[in-house]
Amino acid sequence: MTATATVRVMTPEEIASRAAGETPYFRWPQRQTLFAERAMRLRQLARGHAMGDFLAFMADLALAQHQALQDFPTTVPLPDAAALDRASQRGEPPLSTLDWPRDPAWQAALRQICSGLRPTAPAPVQAVLDGLLAAGGDHLEHQADRLLTGLMRGLDLASAPLIAAALQVYWTHLVLEVQRQHIGGGQPFGRPDDDASGVCPCCGSRPVASITRSEGESLGQRYLHCGLCNTEWHRVRIQCAHCGSGKSIAFQSLDTAELAADLDEDEAAARSARAAQAAIQAETCDDCGHYLKIMHTDRDPSVDPVADDLASITLDLLVAETGLQRHGLNLMLLFGEPDDGTDPGGTPPDPGGA
Numbered sequence: 001m002t003a004t005a006t007v008r009v010m011t012p013e014e015i016a017s018r019a020a021g022e023t024p025y026f027r028w029p030q031r032q033t034l035f036a037e038r039a040m041r042l043r044q045l046a047r048g049h050a051m052g053d054f055l056a057f058m059a060d061l062a063l064a065q066h067q068a069l070q071d072f073p074t075t076v077p078l079p080d081a082a083a084l085d086r087a088s089q090r091g092e093p094p095l096s097t098l099d100w101p102r103d104p105a106w107q108a109a110l111r112q113i114c115s116g117l118r119p120t121a122p123a124p125v126q127a128v129l130d131g132l133l134a135a136g137g138d139h140l141e142h143q144a145d146r147l148l149t150g151l152m153r154g155l156d157l158a159s160a161p162l163i164a165a166a167l168q169v170y171w172t173h174l175v176l177e178v179q180r181q182h183i184g185g186g187q188p189f190g191r192p193d194d195d196a197s198g199v200c201p202c203c204g205s206r207p208v209a210s211i212t213r214s215e216g217e218s219l220g221q222r223y224l225h226c227g228l229c230n231t232e233w234h235r236v237r238i239q240c241a242h243c244g245s246g247k248s249i250a251f252q253s254l255d256t257a258e259l260a261a262d263l264d265e266d267e268a269a270a271r272s273a274r275a276a277q278a279a280i281q282a283e284t285c286d287d288c289g290h291y292l293k294i295m296h297t298d299r300d301p302s303v304d305p306v307a308d309d310l311a312s313i314t315l316d317l318l319v320a321e322t323g324l325q326r327h328g329l330n331l332m333l334l335f336g337e338p339d340d341g342t343d344p345g346g347t348p349p350d351p352g353g354a
C-alpha cells in the first residue's frame with residue numbers, strides 16, 4: 001500500500017506561537033528516564049508508608065518496565081501516514097485501545113518483566129508470575145481486552161498490574177516510535193476538536209492524574225498524564241477533566257479533608273494554608289461529581305503521576321466519602337469489585353486490604 005496522505009504539519013501560526021515560547025500541547029515520555037524515574041520515586045515513597053511493601057514491589061515493576069522499554073523491538077507495526085492523517089482529520093486517537101491491532105510483542109515484554117521480577121519477588125507474587133509465564137496467548141489477549149475496555153468481570157486482579165505494565169511499555173513504545181519516525185515531518189498526532197474530551201489524544205485512555213509543569217517561559221501549565229501511553233496533553237487549569245466545566249471546581253488535600261469541626265481557629269487556618277500549598281490535591285467538580293488528582297512539580301519536583309497517585313490513596317478514600325467519583329485511571333491499582341462488571345474508576349479499595 002502506498003501512503004499518499006500527508007501527516008498534518010503545523011500551521012505558520014502554530015510555529016510562530018511555539019517560537020514565542022507558548023505552551024506546547026503535547027509532552028512526550030522519555031524512553032531513557034520515564035520508568036527509571038518512576039521506580040526511584042516509588043522507592044522513595046515506600047519508606048515508612050503504610051503500603052510500603054506494595055510500593056516497593058511497584059518500584060521493582062517500574063524498573064522491569066524500564067528494561068523492557070529499552071529492549072522493545074523496533075519492528076512492531078505502526079500506523080502509516082494515511083492512518084495518522086485520517087485519525088487527525090477525524091479528531092480520533094490513532095492508537096486507540098479499542099481498535100488498534102495489538103502486536104504479540106507486548107506478550108514478550110510481559111514475559112521479560114515476569115522473568116526479571118521472579119528471583120526477588122515474595123512467594124505469593126512468584127505464583128502469579130509463574131502463572132503468567134505459563135499462560136497462553138489467547139488468555140493474555142483476553143485479559144488485556146478486559147483491562148483496556150474497563151471490564152472488571154472475568155479480570156484476574158492479581159495479574160492485572162503485570163499485564164498493565166507490559167501494555168504500558170508497548171503503548172509508550174508505539175507513541176515514541178511514531179514520533180521518531182516523523183521527525184521533521186510535522187506533528188503525527190492531531191489535537192482533538194473537542195479540547196475538553198477527557199481522554200488521551202494518542203490512545204484514547206483516561207488520564208491517571210494531572211501535573212503542573214513550568215518550563216521556559218510557560219509557568220505552571222497543567223497537563224493530563226495518560227495512564228497507558230504516558231503522553232501528557234495540555235489542559236487549562238480549573239477545568240474538570242471529566243466534563244470540561246469550570247464552574248464548580250474546588251480543591252481538596254489531605255489537610256482540608258481532615259479539617260475537623262472542633263479545631264480552634266488558628267489550627268484550622270494553618271491547615272487550610274497547608275492545604276492550599278499541598279503538592280497533591282484532588283480537583284473536584286460538583287457539576288458532574290468527578291475528581292482528578294493534580295500534582296504540582298513546583299511544590300515537589302519529584303512527583304510522578306502514577307507513583308504519587310498510588311501513594312496517596314488516602315486522599316481518594318476521603319474524597320470518596322463526599323460521594324465523588326474518580327476520573328483518574330491507574331492501571332496498577334484498579335478500583336471496583338472483581339465481578340460486578342462496573343467501570344474500574346469507581347470506589348477506591350481499602351489500603352489496609354492491599
Ligand SMILES: [Zn+2]
Pocket residue numbers: 200201202203204205226227228229230231
Ligand atoms: Zn495515551
Ligand SMILES: [Zn+2]
Pocket residue numbers: 240241242243244245285286287288289290
Ligand atoms: Zn465535571
